[in-house]
Amino acid sequence: MNPLLSIAARFIVLSLVAAGGMTSVLPEIHRVVVDVHHWMTDAEFTDLFALSQVAPGPNALFITLIGWQVAGIPGALVATAAMCAPSCTMSYLVARVWQRAGAAPWRRAVEAGLAPITIGLILSTGYLLARGADRSWPAAAITVVTAAFVLSTRVNPLWLFALGGLLGLLRVA
């Protein structure tokens, strides 16, 4: 299948199942672009994620970069549109009809039921990113130290990105 059509079809579905934000569908995007279609390597996937993290704007623009890597500017446009159109249409409709969602019991049940699954997906994303980046002990140490600092201090993660980038530049990692 044409990569553009394939991206469009897959990302439209993912937009609708991305409970808790696009982070929760990154493992699936990784599976499709790395394992199924071999459009990029593990390391390239993590590289592009790193790029999207140092750019301003919504984190979801990582998907734009994935589209770019697969099929250039048309790929970037198609990936972005496919990722945004379904969920934005839902947001639009909800904003029209649903003034206050409040704390309806069914909604709390849905949130509580999906939360652990979303967390499992976020941890999967972390694991897959680490697998792409940590091909040396120092790189693995950067991952561990960053996680520890973020969990135990209020340091801005951008400083840790800068530190990681610097160590990478110096060929330590």
Add this chain to the structure above:
Amino acid sequence: MTGPSVRELFWAFARTGARGFGSTWPWARRMLVDETRWLTAEEFTDVFNIGNFLPGPNVINVAVIVGTRFRGLRGALAAFLGLLSLPFCIVLALGAFYTRFGQLPGIDGVLRGIGAAAAGLMIAMGVRMAMPLLPALRAVGFMAVTFVAIAIMRLPLVPVLLVLAPLGVLLSWTRRP
């Protein structure tokens, strides 16, 4: 309700998109609640919760909801395009840069280092979200099964969700206080 014009929505969200390093949320809140006062803190929390509850890119959902509430479809488009236009171009420029220079020894080292840190940030985010749920066996079970199915066995997401999501919601519905 007077509220912002379509043009004001576009530029306000454009400013938010251009500043949103790391996470866009804090900047969106600052713009909507502190700077423009288009929303009260309570209204923002309400919109935030709906944006999180809906699937897809959350902060983009919020832009669409805010734009719709003030100016209907045109407001939604203005907020959406405002938020994404500049970051979209920047990300494409970075992509072009990566295609051309990504294999150079210095650049690939920098990206690898940032990638390693980004992986750590992601793991920390998962752990922090997991903490409050941890003693509950049901939550731990769902997290573990999801992780093994997706990260280790690399099963496709949609079938996994079709099994786990209804089960998770059903169990939390029957166990609700």
